[in-house]
Amino acid sequence: MRPSYLDNLNPEQLAAVTLPRQSALILAGAGSGKTRVLTTRIAYLVHTGQATPGSILAVTFTNKAAKEMLTRIGAMLPINPRGMWVGTFHGLCNRLLRAHHREAGLPQLFQILDAQDQLAAIKRVMKALGIDEEKFPPKQVQYFINTAKEQGLRAHEVDAPDGEAVTYREIFAAYDQQCAREGVVDFAELLLRAWELLSRNEVLRAHYQSRFKYLLVDEFQDTSEFQYRWLKLLAGRDGAVFAVGDDDQSIYGFRGAHSGNMQRFLADFAVPQVIKLTQNYRSAGIILDAANALISHNRLRLGKDLWTAQGPGEPIRLYAADSDQDEAQFIVEEVRALREEGVPLGQIALLYRANAQSRVLEHALFSAGVPYRVYGGLRFFERAEVKHALAYLRLIANPEDDNALLRVINFPARGVGARTVEQIQEAAREQGISLWQAACHKGGKGKDSSKGVPAFVLLVEALRRETEGMTLPERIEHMLHASGLIGHYKASKTEADRVENLEELIHAAAAFEEEFDGELNEEIPDVLTAFLTHAALEAGEHQAEAGQEAVQLMTVHAAKGLEFDAVFISGLEEGLFPHENSLYEPDGVEEERRLMYVAITRARERLYLSYAGSRMLHGQVRYGVASRFLDEIPSTLVQPLNVAVTALPAPAAAGVRGATEGWHIGQSVVHPKFGHGVIVGCAGRGANAEVEVNFRQVGPKRLLLQYAKLSPA
DNA sequence: CCGATGGGGCTTTTT
């Protein structure tokens, strides 16, 4: 009998789900039921006995996606999905390294550094090496290290063509040593270490290659080159990789995603066929037509058009605003009208290219009394107070964790000044011991132990001793009080709201422990470590949750994978969307166009597009011109809501000398002295009109149009 | 030790 979970699949979906064991590429358009295919395939494989749960490994892009996948599989199959390996690349690597920490050369309870921790660790290394932070910005160093690791390179393997690069390489090497000494691992290290483990250890490699008969990859277009290498290694000669992705939705190139992996995959794995899922179940016809038309301007595509069985729906509304404020006002009024029509606020999304754009929108919504929620900014486990609490927990787990010690040795304040900390660091360096050991020496000579370093040492020791045997939430609660963290924030006038987050941390720990429910094994021997790992790997969701009675504000990136009845895409101006910085990058505009494609395909029924003739940006007024993407949507699909474009002076032209000159952001120009460049900004009017040009040779320059002898290139 | 003050940066972001 045919299982019910195969019902209602369309022919392409069914073909993908029931494919025999072979490598396959499923080109799944937006809203085409991609997750459904992936989860149904897993259920089908297990249900028909082709696969055991233990022979399945599925990689997702986010933890949230992994969780959802497990939930959906659980609903289809009466099995415990725990034997399955489902997670992000980082999560799976973590699992592998925990299970084989000895072979990987790691302590069993290694901690994971998030980006913040990593930066702090880098600053520490640089201080120890006496390297000037002005000359070598720590953020740059962080980028350098991560880029190298994400290419599979260790410090000694990185090219160093000049003195500067040599210094970067030195910091890299010292940083890795420091991490090893402290038993911590950064995100990139998780992947690299796991890859090295598998590539060097033949026995393990053979074991996992034969164990994971079925590899499934979600969001394949977002995998990096190194992740692809990792997959290939795990797949081995006989591996079957079921890859699902959409090259048109590849929007993470800036952090290493390489949609070219799709083409490479077809060749490397001799993929016999590509299945395209092109029926869209989300958007009305006109919206889909607009998306198809827009994305057809990209050259780097595998190529597919979406179609729908739905009717055309309503035209796309376009509003040309005078200013960002005017744009926000328009959006608020339209939101109110939608609400009148019965559209739930939670089904309305305001999307923008950059977070800074939310401010004007928030202000307008607030003034109008419309509830809204903004996504972005710090996530739960990244908040300062939560990080402080986690630092205490990390010290309980491992007092040698220098990063954690530095974070809280004087927080809440207990009379340990910068000088003292420096002395401890110096002593630790000289004797080659951890900060904790150095602090113990300093504090252990019968000194006054009511404050300062001795008090800190006693506190940490007491926390370890007293909380042993407690449940995780009990431990945290005790720690929050004994350390004085809760007291500190409760007493604070300005930061009292942080107490809530600390209480939330106790709840999070309780929920975590419950979910964990005695599942301790050789991979994760201890709940505290598991919780800390969870906190690092899954910093809390950035993405919206359904069902909230508030307008949803987020960047287009954050909206990926979501859908709404009504979507507003604002700030459709050259230089903003497409963003000016993308203009210098190879194929940058194509990625911006994919971003626009993602934005459009979020909408089910209503789509609003808008741009503003002027906008406050970086503290000054910038004049913009309508985005090229608006020209790429057939005008037959669009209903202009005002006539500003013709009735008012063209906004960009008004910003620069005379309406006839037509300089605009993104335009290529030549200057007699500076050579070739691209206009990246316009400011001022009339005689004061100036443009900012990024010249290929000399970099950015501001020029008064009145005097500069600019000509179009 | 904390609050005030000034300087620099400023696209997108998960792990």
Place this chain on the structure above:
DNA sequence: GCCCCATCGG
């Protein structure tokens, strides 16, 4: 324009 950071002065 605003936010984050580092540094300084009380």
